[in-house]
Amino acid sequence: MSNFFSSGNLNNNEASNLFSKNENDESLKDNSLSGQYNKLKNNYEQIFIEAAESIRKDINEFKPENPCASCNKKDCNIEKKDIFSPYPAAGCKYRDWQMQALTYLAGDYRNKLKAAYKSIMDKKSEYECNKCGACCRLAVSEYSYEQLKQRAMRGDKFSSDFVSVFVPYESEEEAKKVNPEYFELLNTLVEDDKIYYYYCPKLGNDNLCTIYENRPDICKDFPHNPLKLLPSKCSYNEWKNAVAHQAMLLKAKTDIIAFYKQKLG
Numbered sequence: 562m563s564n565f566f567s568s569g570n571l572n573n574n575e576a577s578n579l580f581s582k583n584e585n586d587e588s589l590k591d592n593s594l595s596g597q598y599n600k601l602k603n604n605y606e607q608i609f610i611e612a613a614e615s616i617r618k619d620i621n622e623f624k625p626e627n628p629c630a631s632c633n634k635k636d637c638n639i640e641k642k643d644i645f646s647p648y649p650a651a652g653c654k655y656r657d658w659q660m661q662a663l664t665y666l667a668g669d670y671r672n673k674l675k676a677a678y679k680s681i682m683d684k685k686s687e688y689e690c691n692k693c694g695a696c697c698r699l700a701v702s703e704y705s706y707e708q709l710k711q712r713a714m715r716g717d718k719f720s721s722d723f724v725s726v727f728v729p730y731e732s733e734e735e736a737k738k739v740n741p742e743y744f745e746l747l748n749t750l751v752e753d754d755k756i757y758y759y760y761c762p763k764l765g766n767d768n769l770c771t772i773y774e775n776r777p778d779i780c781k782d783f784p785h786n787p788l789k790l791l792p793s794k795c796s797y798n799e800w801k802n803a804v805a806h807q808a809m810l811l812k813a814k815t816d817i818i819a820f821y822k823q824k825l826g
């Protein structure tokens with residue numbers, strides 16, 4: 562699900578903006594949707610390299626030192642002793658190192674990432690909703706209303722919460738009028754994929770939730786992911802700016818762990 566009300570997954574005290582270390586950078590204050598998107602896009606490559614180097618450094622900490630000197634395998638001619646080299650399946654200390662790396666990444670390292678994710682989400686409590694109502698007036702999903710209801714029937718909690726309050730806009734034009742910038746950006750980004758637009762009729766004319774005490778968890782927990790686009794007026798953009806570098810680093814590390822699993826598993 563990809564929307565202001567988006568599901569998704571995803572470390573700590575860093576400077577005021579995570580996309581850049583330059584606190585005077587005016588772009589840091591740009592909460593427009595295109596500004597948010599450009600910040601993410603422009604910084605991810607560097608962050609990914611940072612994450613890959615950090616993981617490799619950790620893994621090299623337990624790399625064996627010249628085990629080949631005492632190895633009796635005659636047919637091994639691997640020159641570059643890299644973590645991804647094709648070592649013999651048995652009797653090779655470098656292969657043992659690969660297995661150790663997998664165990665480390667799936668265990669202690671993953672736990673560190675989980676703790677970092679929790680810290681990002683905990684930090685959200687330092688910020689408050691300004692009750693602009695933007696997230697209630699426009700939510701989008703790659704699923705149609707029928708698909709969401711089916712997912713809800715199959716036990717998907719997010720979908721169940723979603724259909725308990727949101728209903729589809731009758732037309733894309735209606736949705737576009739609510740937030741033209743978001744509408745245009747999304748259509749540019751997803752290109753051929755279909756997007757469905759929703760609103761919540763429980764939002765009162767005073768811009769307040771009419772079922773506030775009984776609103777579903779997706780509303781209580783919003784925003785669910787610091788890497789998703791937020792409405793420009795959303796006060797949680799400050800939280801997002803405060804944690805985005807760490808969140809992107811976390812996402813990069815999670816993707817890199819998956820790559821290690823695939824290559825070494």
Ligand code: SF4
Binds near residue numbers: 761773780
């Ligand atoms: S239930 Fe309330 S908080 Fe949730 S989307 Fe509707 S109006 Fe907004």
Ligand code: SF4
Binds near residue numbers: 692697784792794
């Ligand atoms: S400040 Fe953010 S969470 Fe609060 S109503 Fe506006 S868009 Fe929703």
